[in-house]
Amino acid sequence: MELLRFFTAGNVDDGKSTLIGRLLYDSKSISTDILETLTKQSKSTGVDADIDLALLTDGLRAEREQGITIDVAYKYFTTDKRKFIIADTPGHVQYTRNMFTGASNTDLAIVLVDARHGITEQTRRHSIISNIVGIPHVLVCINKMDLVNYDEEVYNQIKADYTHFAESLNLKKVSFIPTSALTGDNVVKHSENLKWYQGPSLFEFLETVEIEQDFKTQEARFQVQYVIRPQTEELHDYRGYAGSILSGSFKKGDKIAVHPVDLTTTIEKIEKFGQEVEEAHAGEPVIIHVADNIDISRGTTFVPNTTFVPNTTFVPNTISITDGNTIHTPSQSIQTEKTFEAIVCWMDNKSFQPGQKLLLQQNSFRSKAVIKEIDNKINIYNFKSEPSDGSLHLNDFCKVTIKTAETLSFDEYANNRKTGSFILINENTNNTVAAGVITS
Amino acid sequence: MLHCNIPIKKDVAQQHPIINPKTQKKVDYLDQLEAEAIYILREVAGQFERPALLFSGGKDSICLVHLALKAFRPGKFPFPLVHVDTGHNFPEAIEYRDNLAKELEEKLIVRYVADTIKEKNLQDGKGKFPSRNGLQTYTLLDVINEFEFDACIGGARRDEEKARAKERIFSVRDEFGQWDPKKQRPELWNIYNGKIDQGENVRVFPISNWTELDVWNYIKRENIQLPSIYFTHERECIKTEHGQWMNVNEFVQLEPTDKIEKVKVRYRTVGDMTCTAAVESEAHTVDDIIAELKDTKISERGATRMDDRVSEAAMEDRKKGGYF
Numbered sequence: 044m045e046l047l048r049f050f051t052a053g054n055v056d057d058g059k060s061t062l063i064g065r066l067l068y069d070s071k072s073i074s075t076d077i078l079e080t081l082t083k084q085s086k087s088t089g090v091d092a093d094i095d096l097a098l099l100t101d102g103l104r105a106e107r108e109q110g111i112t113i114d115v116a117y118k119y120f121t122t123d124k125r126k127f128i129i130a131d132t133p134g135h136v137q138y139t140r141n142m143f144t145g146a147s148n149t150d151l152a153i154v155l156v157d158a159r160h161g162i163t164e165q166t167r168r169h170s171i172i173s174n175i176v177g178i179p180h181v182l183v184c185i186n187k188m189d190l191v192n193y194d195e196e197v198y199n200q201i202k203a204d205y206t207h208f209a210e211s212l213n214l215k216k217v218s219f220i221p222t223s224a225l226t227g228d229n230v231v232k233h234s235e236n237l238k239w240y241q242g243p244s245l246f247e248f249l250e251t252v253e254i255e256q257d258f259k260t261q262e263a264r265f266q267v268q269y270v271i272r273p274q275t276e277e278l279h280d281y282r283g284y285a286g287s288i289l290s291g292s293f294k295k296g297d298k299i300a301v302h303p304v305d306l307t308t309t310i311e312k313i314e315k316f317g318q319e320v321e322e323a324h325a326g327e328p329v330i331i332h333v334a335d336n337i338d339i340s341r342g343t344t345f346v347p348n349t350t351f352v353p354n355t356t357f358v359p360n361t362i363s364i365t366d367g368n369t370i371h372t373p374s375q376s377i378q379t380e381k382t383f384e385a386i387v388c389w390m391d392n393k394s395f396q397p398g399q400k401l402l403l404q405q406n407s408f409r410s411k412a413v414i415k416e417i418d419n420k421i422n423i424y425n426f427k428s429e430p431s432d433g434s435l436h437l438n439d440f441c442k443v444t445i446k447t448a449e450t451l452s453f454d455e456y457a458n459n460r461k462t463g464s465f466i467l468i469n470e471n472t473n474n475t476v477a478a479g480v481i482t483s
Numbered sequence: 484m485l486h487c488n489i490p491i492k493k494d495v496a497q498q499h500p501i502i503n504p505k506t507q508k509k510v511d512y513l514d515q516l517e518a519e520a521i522y523i524l525r526e527v528a529g530q531f532e533r534p535a536l537l538f539s540g541g542k543d544s545i546c547l548v549h550l551a552l553k554a555f556r557p558g559k560f561p562f563p564l565v566h567v568d569t570g571h572n573f574p575e576a577i578e579y580r581d582n583l584a585k586e587l588e589e590k591l592i593v594r595y596v597a598d599t600i601k602e603k604n605l606q607d608g609k610g611k612f613p614s615r616n617g618l619q620t621y622t623l624l625d626v627i628n629e630f631e632f633d634a635c636i637g638g639a640r641r642d643e644e645k646a647r648a649k650e651r652i653f654s655v656r657d658e659f660g661q662w663d664p665k666k667q668r669p670e671l672w673n674i675y676n677g678k679i680d681q682g683e684n685v686r687v688f689p690i691s692n693w694t695e696l697d698v699w700n701y702i703k704r705e706n707i708q709l710p711s712i713y714f715t716h717e718r719e720c721i722k723t724e725h726g727q728w729m730n731v732n733e734f735v736q737l738e739p740t741d742k743i744e745k746v747k748v749r750y751r752t753v754g755d756m757t758c759t760a761a762v763e764s765e766a767h768t769v770d771d772i773i774a775e776l777k778d779t780k781i782s783e784r785g786a787t788r789m790d791d792r793v794s795e796a797a798m799e800d801r802k803k804g805g806y807f
């Protein structure tokens with residue numbers, strides 16, 4: 044069975060909570076005692092329907108009182124084919140940071156559109172956020188079809204409008220499904236009312252949509268989380284670097300470059316759960332042993348030596364001549380810099396103060412950092428760059444120049460979501476104040 | 484008999500061969516959940532000076548120990564196991580706990596709610612089913628202070644309860660152990676910010692994204708041994724007004740109208756004996772349990788916890804007060 048993580052975005056009242064509730068309800072993922080509480084609650088909030096499916100996804104009391112979802116809530120359901128993790132995020136513009144957060148870890152975005160209103164500013168904003176986060180696949184759910192008489196024309200028009208808009212972004216893949224969350228049309232079962240629609244129901248779509256396995260085919264990256272040194276008698280010299288393969292794969296005997304110390308060595312052994320393995324791939328937690336005694340600690344990055352450029356006489360083995368005489372050019376190599384450009388989403392209630400002391404964290408790597416310059420502000424309604432007035436407020440997206448104290452080893456986010464992403468931490472409050480994706 | 488020792492048995496390793504990207508073989512969801520949990524455990528080891536693993540003797544914390552073995556062997560755990568003993572625990576769970584610590588040669592710290600009650604002159608639980616659930620928060624906060632733990636790993640899952648659905652994986656608590664839903668840090672990608680001030684601590688939930696069924700599927704796959712009370716056995720019980728089976732023990736105050744019955748039951752969670760209900764079951768094996776869960780209609784908490792029924796927001800209030 045596979046795991047699919049997706050997030051949902053929509054305007055307030057587009058029917059997001061109802062849709063998720065419907066998915067859980069119709070896939071029989073709701074227990075009777077929870078349904079019972081919901082029925083009780085639905086009565087006390089005076090909602091008509093037997094159960095208000097939206098209540099399923101509303102978590103905390105403060106939010107219940109305000110009647111809006113203000114955080115990222117995680118929901119789970121399982122079918123015979125897949126386990127799903129839903130990051131349910133609020134739609135309001137003032138919760139842009141929550142949406143960015145919910146989206147950061149997912150493979151698919153479901154953007155809800157009210158069939159009566161078509162593409163709105165909010166739809167654009169949600170799609171642009173998905174675009175910045177680099178979601179591989181966007182599904183546009185054209186909801187409330189019951190309120191437009193299940194009209195195919197309405198659906199086609201919205202589809203055309205969205206397709207036109209999406210051309211200005213670099214979304215990799217976009218799909219469309221007409222639904223009615225309230226009546227359940229096309230959510231789990233195909234609908235008589237939507238006979239003209241030949242595609243899958245939302246449920247079928249979720250069960251079959253291809254999950255991008257990007258990380259597997261990318262350049263190999265590994266970062267040390269923790270150094271294991273038992274220091275017992277029989278394991279006196281044991282020194283293993285524990286961490287997860289971030290992307291690509293490593294093999295025993297691979298020549299690697301170690302950053303930021305800029306040294307090369309060889310992988311002597313890879314262990315996984317107490318057993319030696321020949322090879323390990325993206326996502327796998329392992330312990331790596333290297334041949335030379337060099338300074339390696341938490342946050343140290345391993346990459347194939349082929350991408351290590353300075354003063355090396357080593358012939359990169361990715362350049363090989365195959366049968367068809369085509370030359371494989373080496374893929375994007377790791378960059379090691381103290382200054383780089385990124386798009387950040389400011390997440391703190393307090394705005395950025397010039398000179399503010401920050402810590403940058405990328406996976407397990409941390410360094411002191413400053414935002415040197417705020418280059419541009421990104422308009423999240425049309426994705427255009429606007430001149431910056433030098434400020435950075437909650438929910439702003441800006442192109443910035445960041446300088447770190449230690450050398451950072453990274454890839455551009457577009458090439459690698461694991462090594463191209465980071466958070467900024469306020470050194471005084473310890474809060475996570477921004478999330479960023481490296482652009483160059 | 485425990486099967487937690489690494490190396491993992493050969494047959495288990497063969498069932499889950501390393502995935503070769505070239506053959507595009509799909510990764511199993513349990514591998515992904517496991518990898519995520521191990522990643523989180525290693526982040527705790529890397530980011531904190533004095534972490535602890537809160538061990539309850541229940542299946543979730545037993546899974547955590549298993550994951551810790553996978554994360555840190557052949558090294559020792561970078562944290563002790565800490566158990567807050569309410570004095571109302573099932574003897575089977577206590578025995579399991581002690582054996583586990585001994586077999587793994589890991590440090591176990593036990594602190595007793597009974598001692599806290601004496602020291603602080605607190606009112607012990609009262610009534611028919613005297614619960615020490617609220618009281619264990621005091622003992623927990625005391626043991627955190629005593630050892631200055633800066634991170635406490637727990638087995639809570641987001642599917643347990645609505646207030647947990649928004650819980651972070653790294654959840655920051657102030658000096659009083661309090662949780663403020665408005666002050667939680669955004670959690671992006673797999674980047675965990677565990678930076679805190681002196682006196683604060685972080686509660687860490689590596690299996691946040693697992694459901695009850697995932698836990699059982701994992702127990703099955705990894706062949707993890709559990710305390711016997713998870714499987715069917717005969718037990719003397721009385722039926723509560725909500726129709727739940729409560730076992731008869733020295734702490735429960737029987738009433739004349741109570742009818743003691745011998746029932747075939749098992750436990751879905753292993754908490755306090757006085758407020759954890761048993762469920763009727765014929766499940767002898769993990770496979771039986773999985774089959775049973777697949778067609779049960781009642782959630783784990785709904786079936787077994789008496790203390791959350793009181794109010795819709797009960798859990799939220801308990802968490803704000805420092806409860807796990």
Ligand SMILES: Nc1nc2c(ncn2[C@@H]2O[C@H](COP(=O)(O)OP(=O)(O)O)[C@@H](O)[C@H]2O)c(=O)[nH]1
Nearest residue numbers: 054055056057058059060061097187223224225
């Ligand atoms: N007619 C109709 N109403 C819907 C549909 N989906 C949701 N609604 C209603 O729209 C309102 C807002 O839905 P809700 O799920 O709370 O929206 P959210 O703010 O996006 O989570 C509620 O009254 C729903 O019952 C639909 O497909 N058709």
